[in-house]
Amino acid sequence: MTRELWSIDARDPRKVWAALVPALEGTGAAILPHPASPSGLPETVPENVAVVVETSGSTGRPKRVMLSAAALKASATASDELLGGSGHWLLAVPAHYIAGINVLARSHFSATVPVMMKPTGFSAETFVAAVAELKAERRFTSLVPVQLARLLESEDAVAALASFARILVGGQSTPIALLAAARARGLAVTTTYGSSETSGGCVWDGTPLPTAQLRLVDDRIELAGPMLAEGYLDDPRRSAFTFREHDGIRWYRTDDIGEIVDGVLRVRGRADDMIISGGVKVSLAEVETVVRTLPGQSAAVVVAVPHPEWGEAPIVITTSAIELDALRGAVAAQLSAAAAPARVMLIDEIPMLAAGKPDRLALASLVLK
Template sequence: MRSLRVIPPGPGVLTELRTAFAGGDAILVGSPSDDLPREVEQRVALVVETSGSTGRPKRVALSADAVLANAVASESALGGPGQWVLALPTHYIAGLNVLARSLVAQTAPVTVEGEHFTAAAFLEATAGMTTPERFTALVPAQLATLLDDPAAASALAGFRRVLIGGQATPPALLERAALAGVMVTRSYGSSETSGGCVYDGTPIGQTEVRVVDGEVRLGGPTIAEGYLGDPALTAARFVDEAGMRWFRTADAGTFEAGRLAITGRLDDVIVSGGVKVSLGAVERLLRENGVEDAVVVRADDAKWGEVPVAFTASEALPASALAAIEAALGPAARPRMRGGSDIPMLPSGKPDRVSLAARLNN
């Protein structure tokens, strides 16, 4: 067994991560909790709490080998080592990945300071960089913030690559980035896969992808040991076959000609008037048709049983977006709207769907 210590987010995380990977105590970046065990299995070096964007957070147990395999694969996919700007929280896997990549590259990351992400803070961080080979990882909202600022957009255009993950990126935002000369790579993965392991639809490193009964499964050396203290869920979501460990993502998708496309969540399908409707598919079509901030959740309905509801800051949904939804998914998928809504976000940059769903009952 191995001791597990909780450490606070901050400048000391990089040193603690290096020590954990070298065989020291396992670490969890966050706040102490009474139900956290004091020891973990010997292979576990890092425990990451998931964001809980759709429900109860989970504690993912990762080995040093898995996290470093992801970092090495990322470096190869991005064209070599470089210096990273840390703009994401270090208690989530995306921020920890930036530190792991820095350890592999043997470069010192620079941190965006401040409680809230701003273009000015990002520019201040880039001023401290010491190498022309520059990288960063952002969520879509952060990318939009930087593109809105001419100086920040110009600085970002000087980066070799900008990883974007955490949620689906609106096509219009990707077009803005391309026009600004920003080299964006879309990253797909989760805490259970040591972070992003599919870039722009292509598996990186030794990652393997397959789709079983419509569900995307990811396999390879970056897969987690399981969920801390939850053997039943571990058994349900992780599969070992012929020496390969696989993670059942619960994402729906296709994998054709070596390219992965995510189409929604298997667990976000509702039945509205007897018709199955994927909330993820509705949300994707809204974002592809001009409603870039749309977040779609389920709501109870006396007549139809369940209906999709779209939260957005917009005051109306474009007729073209509604037409696209009906054409692709049928009339039952046409969402009701909560316009003029602020979208609550988790620290990971993902929409807080639980909070939005709770609003429907108030």
């Protein structure tokens, strides 16, 4: 049995909301929210699929993740348990992000109507105006790190953020300094880890949601639970490789490596970000984390380049000049000599994807020119 699939213009979150509710209730077509007209979209999907989420494709070709209403409800229910019950949600991220879909789905399952910001023109002023529309005392929102950083620059926005019972921050790694600054202002910030394949964040502050499971297989993070996706649309081979059953449990094999310290997950970076430099394993994500703690380097990006002596080496791409020896010393002191960047590349502007993440493919190409 199949179900009709509609592409919905995600530039207007009200259209996504209007189509998502019947999709979740099983009375309407499945939807693929998208900021443009996606190509190659089939007319139907399996009957139990309610939402298809297209990934950003930051490290390769985009994937179309199929989510059931049951998976989104399981995510919402587990989230409510940690949040201490339902509340009024503010949609501040684009409605084609899994985080945005989650805000809408949680609102539906708690029988509330979210306040919806348009994703274009996000600013402290528009955020404060949207917060004023929230009616309930218990209020929640999801942000990406760059939004949180922008809001912390405004006293009015900080006051608005302080009215939230919980602020979820995810979509990418949250800089330690940014998280500390938000919490120092008394903000109830929780970092989330997950993906479209897990109906969004299913690990909060390093701990799985009540119905989620976490394990490491050769340092690779794997996740399980009722919030897992059905697989990838029209891609059975990738689905079979990524979603695997073991001892009766279906696991999602992520592209990330991590470690568990005192019962808390620490994401070390992407598996394909691990390089061998001079015979030593180096995580580009860990190098980037250290670099971003240095003055003026909060937006710096670290990529790998071939090196005639070491095989591969990290280099730092930044818009703010920094002395190489000081940079190498800081990284070597916290990680290892092999992790010390080989050079610094200064550019005018970091290219970004629509999802608000650095375009690492474009940066890697730029370095190799």
